[in-house]
Ligand SMILES: Nc1nc(=O)c2c([nH]1)NC[C@@H]1CN(c3ccc(C(=O)N[C@@H](CCC(=O)O)C(=O)O)cc3)CN21
């Protein structure tokens with residue numbers, strides 16, 4: 001939590017104003033941030049200086065692991081966070097590749113579960129990594145990537161957290177996640193949870209111990225209409241201790257995640273937080 005608040009404060013103190021054409025908003029921006037999550041000791045990185053809707057964040061990462069391509073699938077799992085990008089994003093609405101209401105196109109898991117091969121066919125990157133790690137194999141390239149520059153016009157948004165690289169040291173699983181663009185008040189609140197849960201879940205289904213997760217962010221920004229509540233409300237609050245995440249131990253395979261897991265399989269213990277703050281969302 002401290003590292004999150006330090007990043008927010010750093011943007012407020014040292015950020016540069018950059019005009020963003022896609023959203024037509026200015027962003028106070030810094031380049032490069034590195035966050036670390038201690039999954040081994042269950043230090044769940046949940047923001048405590050406002051109420052966090054962590055279930056939505058977990059729904060998103062499960063949707064990515066399942067290869068979802070529609071905002072309706074995300075809603076059925078328990079989050080509305082993809083509705084605006086599917087149905088209100090001007091550029092996507094005009095794009096002839098959009099297949100109607102709720103379509104997101106080739107985003108995140110839709111690529112990671114069926115990455116097109118240059119010579120035809122697809123590779124299921126996530127299944128390959130799960131198979132290797134379960135056998136104790138780390139080929140120094142256990143990379144789940146959602147980034148395919150040739151597919152940018154086939155989806156509503158380029159992936160923000162675009163790569164997750166898993167590593168084994170003995171029985172301990174590590175994760176390095178990379179994010180190209182980060183909406184710190186809204187998106188990062190979720191992305192920290194997702195990096196943590198991805199390592200915790202992958203360790204659980206491959207029979208490994210979770211170690212640390214390292215989260216690299218390149219462009220970290222606060223939109224102009226988010227600055228006042230961040231600077232004058234959220235940053236004035238004292239954080240509480242980190243809560244703990246409990247994951248249903250019956251989740252034992254990727255098939256389980258694909259078929260029956262719901263948000264009821266996740267519980268947060270000891271979550272003490274300040275009041276909610278509603279930040280504006282830039283589409
Ligand atoms: N500008 C922008 N920021 C983002 O963080 C973002 C995008 N666009 N587009 C794609 C996804 C969608 N994500 C979202 C979308 C909405 C919320 C949001 O509204 N969060 C509220 C309430 C969530 C809820 O009630 O479930 C929050 O207070 O955290 C968060 C992340 C993250 N991504």
Ligand SMILES: O=c1ccn([C@H]2C[C@H](O)[C@@H](COP(=O)(O)O)O2)c(=O)[nH]1
Nearest residue numbers: 022158160161181182183187188191
């Ligand atoms: O997981 C996510 C997804 C999106 N974001 C934010 C980062 C940016 O503010 C926008 C995406 O806009 P681009 O113009 O494509 O960079 O969404 C996030 O923080 N986390």
